[in-house]
Amino acid sequence: MVDGAEVLDLSEAPGPVAEKGVPQQREDSASTAEPGSEAGPRPGPEHDEREEDGRGYDDLGRVLSQRVHNNFYGPVDASGAAFGFGSVAAPGLAPGFVGPEEVTRTLRFFLPPQPCFDDALSKLGADRIVVLAGPESSGRGAGAFALLREALGKDSGLRSLSPANSLAELAASSAIKSGQAYVILDYVGEMNVDAVQAFEIRRLSEELRRKDSYLVITAPEATRRRLALKDHCVPWQAPDPLELFEHCRQRVPSVDLPPGVEAQLAERVTALRRPSEVVDAVTGLGAGPEAVLERLRDSEKERVQNWFRQEPPAAGDLLPLAALAFLEGIPERNFEKESVLLGVYVREWEQTEAHTTEPDATVKTPLRGVSFEQTRVRWKERATGLVRTERRPGPGQDPSRSERRIVFESPRVRALVIAELHDLYGYELWYPVRQWLSRLSELGDLEVRTEVARGMALYARHALAEVDENLLRVWSDGVASQRVTTALVLQFMCEDGHLAPQALNLALSWADNRGAGRAVTTAMALTGMLGSLYRLEALNWLWFLANRGERVAFAARRSLVLLLQTAEQDPDRALFTLRYVRTRTAGTAQRSREGSVALRTTAQLLEAERLEDRPGTLAAALLRDVPASARHLGLLWVSVLLSVYRRRAVGALCQTLVVLRDDSPVAGAVRALGEAMRSGMTPRQWNTLCNDLSNALKHPEYAIPGTRQLARVLLGSLRS
Template sequence: MADDAEVPDLSEAPVPGPEDELAQEQQEDSAPADRTDAEGDPPPRAECDEREEDGKGYDDLRRVLGQRVYNNFYGTVDASGAAFGFGAAAAPGLAPGSVGPDEVDRALRFYLPPQPCFHDALSKLRADHLVVLAGPDSTGRGAGAFALLREVRGARTGLRSLSPANSLAELATSSALKAGQAYVILDYVGEMNVDAVQAFEIHRLGEELRRKDSYLVLTAPEATRRRLALQEHCAPWQAPDPLELFHHARQLEPSVDIPPDVLAELLERVADLRRPADVVAAVIGLADSLDAALKTLRDSDKALVRNWFREEPSAGDLLPLAALAFLEGIPERNFEKASILLGIHVRDWEQTGEIPAAEPDATSTTALRGVTFEQTRARWKERATGLVRTERWPGPGQDPSRSERRLVFASPRIRALVIGELHDLYGYELWYPLRQWLSQLSRSADLDVRTEVARGVALYARHALAEVDENLLQVWADGLAAQRVTTALTLQFMCDDEDLAPQALNLALSWADNRGPARAVTTAMALTGTLGSLYRLEALNWLWFLTNRGERMASAARRSLVLLLQTAEQEPERALFTLRYVRTRIAETAQRSKARSLALRTTVQLLEAERLEGPGTLAATLLRGTPGSARHLGLLWVSVLLSVCRRGAVRALCQTLAALRDDPSAADAVRALGKAMRDGMTPRQWQALGNDLPNALRHPDYAIPGTRQLAQVLLGSLRS
């Protein structure tokens, strides 16, 4: 179920609508959407309870995703260098799809090939048409891949990014690879199948690339060099020398006069940088402000955090700071309770001192003796001078008069730096009880608490992904609904880090098949929001696959598909892509087949979906503000109108017309919708709709001035 190498052209896919079915399909299955299982038998009571819990989980997920989509910020926000919204500002090639020559040019503007690894990789690529750049994260592997492909394919070369979960063995045997193309897989995470990729299959992939005169560059962690199947294709990778890159980039920027003593400090601090992106940022910063560039290089936040930890804080000082790293911004009264709870977990660990069998070789680098539970608010500024401040703001949707004191870090970076220091300095005496505490919070009824836990765990995953996966996410993914929502949110927040986004996808997909229904539901939840936006075709493929599984998994997958479309309300291209995908899937099913029945059931839920935030149906919003949506929505409506889902389709159509009734410009959108429906229906079929729609509009919910007029516009366009 990996992404295809190339997104198929879905725009012209036909939607079948046989004329002879209308008379037989007037009856609709009007039972609740999730009442029966795939075979039509009533589900057991336990399964009903599970689906009810899943539904509560999706309600929580909608609340968080709604806040992220509409960017409701409270209090002071430092958004320097940030971009908000799903799928925004992703690095070139991170999301599967085409990367144009201009994007490649921008990515390589300051590029300096590190030697000798660039030359070695280029030799392998020319010889085998396939190379794996294996090295540490944030060392410029992605830019190196672009530069290598441009070297072999020529200047102004565009390329195509493939999904990091793609199977290399399947690529060799599919029609995904085209002739004369340049391909890249950034942050390759390995095969999804249990069996390892065999060396001869990789060899066959190389032969296929040579035959088509195409090239493929993968970037991967250093551990990939130990995989036997890829060993001969790996080229060790490292970052360029920071001082050489600094001088190279300065030559490409306007000249800036720098006093000798300041230049000496600049070079000293640049020499300590390990990320090429930080070196380039320093050069760009010089053009704006020398003082600002120096401040960035001095990294006052990092120095402040390190100095605080060097003083070896007592447990009474350390534990509230550790708690805040995972619970920033919640009301102070709730934070204090949670902080005390963490102290209890640590005290219990001290009293037993046992090393869990599941976590061998547990050692502690810094002792945590003498846990106290003092919560005197007046001492907080003394405990964390410069790191933490107190603010007042209301919760989402609350009246300003209900604002509460909340503890937040002095800058957004401090939270990540604190978690990094906790990981580097403390062992199991802190992290074992801390993980127990996080697991307890993951079951909390307070969604804000669980959301902040997810943010903190996503930051922790930057330092200890294996521990997060094994000790937290795998357990939570099979746990209670609250824990599964926390897991899904953690994967969403991991996508804020370019190096973690492919790992988040890999974790989500690893639970999708043969890992139990609860984990499959967690996968469905995770494939919404940022993760589903970034890897949209992969997400749609897997969610569609899950709609054909057991009813609990299918119900969750349908909800996730609706959420994916809801979060795309302000992204026209992604919304249209989703609608085209559903149309194509319906067209692929046989008439009166189980697959078609399931596909139409999913379509009805999409057409009936409300907006994530605000009144009205999502279809009405798309018709009003997304050019081209009328055609896709119209043909989807035709599909369900000519099926046993007819009643649901008419109901969704009434709801959409009612949502558009107050918009003076809605008549044009409705007229376009009717034209698209007319193209997919026969005169006999739209005549039947002309009888059903006015009858349905007599319902009190729709009998509102303006709705019937829009219905006449729709029916008039059908008769044209």
């Protein structure tokens, strides 16, 4: 928990607010409105675009409000769980400090692979920077932690930097501190057009050496081909699975294995390629070796592969399964309609005389010459073991409105089906699928578009370049429904720890000089899980976008509000966001354009409602659930009260008191709010506020029993 009097040190902040590397501010259309111009924009094309963007934010808020309820934060033992919005991020994935205890927990079962570990340690000692280049899920992250611990000792923690950090600017900024260990997990490369140069890397190495600090970067194998980094790369590989299995068994309580089971385990473990899978097998032995063997046999994967390979499915079986991969769980009546539409796109492709393939595309299993005639019963019988039918209402609907919905047997089956579709079928399937997905992205049905986004995030694990080039890049500048779908794809990509840095990179690539539409998509994407993981980078970019043309600024303000709304149940992130806004507001010159933007943004935060299914103001919820927010909110209120937005600030304060009027336990937070406000005002300003608040509370909307009494607590005239 941060101290209420603190402000953020933004001198080492990544992103566009740093002195170097700031994207040139470009007005996309009209300038940001001057203070006092609250009557609303003049009707016109841009006004219509903002209304469309506003509807998009309403959709985005509905989806995020459904996901945010199940969030939990902080270190947990979830080695066997999937990383996602409802679970904790892998250590070091989110930029910030990783404590010694968390490093120790991460390295509990670590076995240094040789000779790459010793090679990396030697290079780290000589150059103070090393890049572990290897396959995903090969233990690169744990290897980075182990190298830094070897360099600085077992009692040291480390600081994780953003994967979108510019290496060239790290040495030139004050980001590198003395005697520190730094890690960049899943580095995605430079944001700028000019690639990082070898001399910039040498300068970073010299800066690290001068400050007796170390930096380890994990990256894909292709990084070894980058000229500037090749001299610092070490080819990384996973340890031998059988050696790791025995190593891990020595670190858990001994388990007696029945005759023959140990040999079966060894045979199955030898085929594993991910260290995390080996660790899961060992830690699961306590629950019974037979259960571990069953999991290692991977019956779900075998079932999916058999369905595709034993007898090549006809299009009447294949296309509904492909459709379900992107539309799981929508009402069956809607699913059948969209599944038939996919068949129409495939037929149109088959009837095309010239079949032009992509340059690097390979035709795999053909689809021509098959029948699409199929009944729902017949198809579901053939898909037994993969799909099932259940009845449930839609989001926010009454249970009496439950409908039949087709779902996969498990979330993993859905991911496996998409993997098989990618591996077995080429352009003849995916070209019509892309056309079909583009049509779905334009629909008004939010449930459909949400499932499309979820399926595309799973597909991005196998074909990120195709998803980006053929779909996201186009949708990011499309109609509002497409831009919301694009933002949701990036949110769902964050459920895969290795895709999260790529999602950030994609979002930021649309922010500068790519047009207002794509900048709005960036603002939408920097909310939810993406904004939670990369909170400082997201806030920096949103603050930058809030100073752009009015359409982009409108979106940036909505995103800042949405970031705080989704942080309501995460006290640390809520306080971090409030501190950030307070630091930025305090750091802008009065009567400047930047100052006007800061005050307008702050006023919007103070007026914000909670996410749509929870009544009341956001400020009231924070005061109730995060008492430490009172000082931050108080000082933010002062800044707006002493501006041309005073009337809005008084109205927001009254509305907050109305919401809290019957909540006795919150009186202490309200008193702290008043004390913070009083500390930031002169006696004359304080007396004026007392009069304004007293007069405002006479309005019928606020003159509710209990509100005036709570106002007396706020103003300090009631002490009990």
